[in-house]
Amino acid sequence: MSLTDHIAGIGRSAIASVTGLGSAGLMLWGAIARVPKPRKGIPLLIKQLYVIGVQSMVIILVSGLFIGMVLALQGYNILVGFGTEDSLGPMVALSLLRELGPVVTALLFAGRAGSALTAEIGLMKSTEQLSSLEMMAIDPLRQIIAPRFWAGVISLPLLALMFTAVGIYGGHIVGVEWKGIDSGSFWSILQASVEWRQDIVNCVIKSLVFAVVVTWIALYRGYNVIPNPEGISRATTQTVVQSSLAVLALDFLLTAMMFGS
C-alpha cells in the first residue's frame, strides 16, 4: 500500500512537472507567435522597453564598470609577477566578452527586471485583471505577455553589450590610468586577440539565449501564480532562483559548445 503510494507520488510529480513545462511552452509559443503589430503593439513594446531596458541601464552600467575595474586590478597583480602585465587587455576583454558580460548581465537582469515582471503579472493574475481582459475579448497573451517578452529579448543583449564595453573601459581606467600600462600596447594586444566571430558573435548569441530563458521563466512564474500574497512572493523568489540557475547551467553548455573543442 505504502509502496504504491510512493510510486504514485513520483508519477504525480512527474506529470505535474511535464504539465508545467507544457503550459510554459504554450505560453512561450503564444508570446513568440504574437509579434507586436505596428499600430497597436509598438507603443506597448516601447513602454516595456522603458521599464525593462532603460530602468535596468544604471545598475548594468555601474556594475559593468566596477567588474571591469576589479578584474583589471586582480589580473594586474597576478600578471605583473610574470612581467606580462601588457596582456591585461585581452584578459579583461576576453573574460568579459566570453563569460562575465552575458552571465552577470543576465543574473542582474533576473534580479532587477525578472522579479518585477513576475510580481506585476502575478498581481494582475490574482486581481483577475487577466481574466477581465479575456472577458473583454482582449487576448492577454498579445496585450500583456508578448510585449514584455519581446522587450526582454531585445533589452538583455543590448545591456550585455553595454556591460562589456563599459567593463573594458573600466579595465582601461585601472590598467592604463592607474597602474601605468602603456595605452598603445593595451589596445593593440587586446585587438589582436579578440575575434569578431569567436568572441563578439558568441557573446550576442549567449545573451540572446539568456534573454529568452530569463524572460520566459519570469513571465511563466507570474502567469501561473497561486493567486494570494504568499503565492506572489514565492513566484518572485522562484523567478530569481530558477533563472539564475538556468543561466549558469546554460552558460556551461553554451561555453562547451562554443569553446569546448
Added chain:
Amino acid sequence: MLTRKIELLVGVFILSGLMAFLVLVFNVANIEVKPGQSHYTLYAKFTNIGGLKVRSPVKVGGVVVGRVTQISLDPTELVAVVELAMDKQYEQFPETSSLSILTSGLLGEQFLGLTPGFVMDDIGMLQEGDYIDDTHSALVLEDLIGQFLYSVKSKDN
C-alpha cells in the same frame, strides 16, 4: 508629455546598445572591412609545424602579409601541408623565398616568417596555387634539449 519622454529614453537606450556593439566590433575586435577576393593562395610543406594554428599570421619583417587558412597532412608524403591566404596587395615575392615557423617572444604564439629570396631573370614571382619549396620547420624545444644532452654526452666520452 510622458510618452514622448519614454520614447526618447528608449531611443537613447537602443542607440547606446548599438553604440556599445559598434565599439566592441571596431575598437575591440578591430575588424577591417575589406572587399572580398583580395587574397591569393600559396602552399608550403613542413615536416613539423609545431604549434602553428589556422589563422596564424604570415609576416615579412614583422609586417602581416597573410594568414594560415588550412593545415592538413599530405597522405602520400606524410608531411604537413599549410595553405596560406596572402594579401593581394603584396604579391611581389620571388619563387626563391623561404618560409620558416617562428615564435613571437619566448613563449608566444607561433607564426610564419617569409623571407623574400633573390630575383634573377629566369625566376618568376609566386602565383596563385604555387608551393613554397624552401621551408624550415618549427624548432621543438624537446628536440633541442635532446640534441644538447646528446652533444654533452658525446663530448664526455
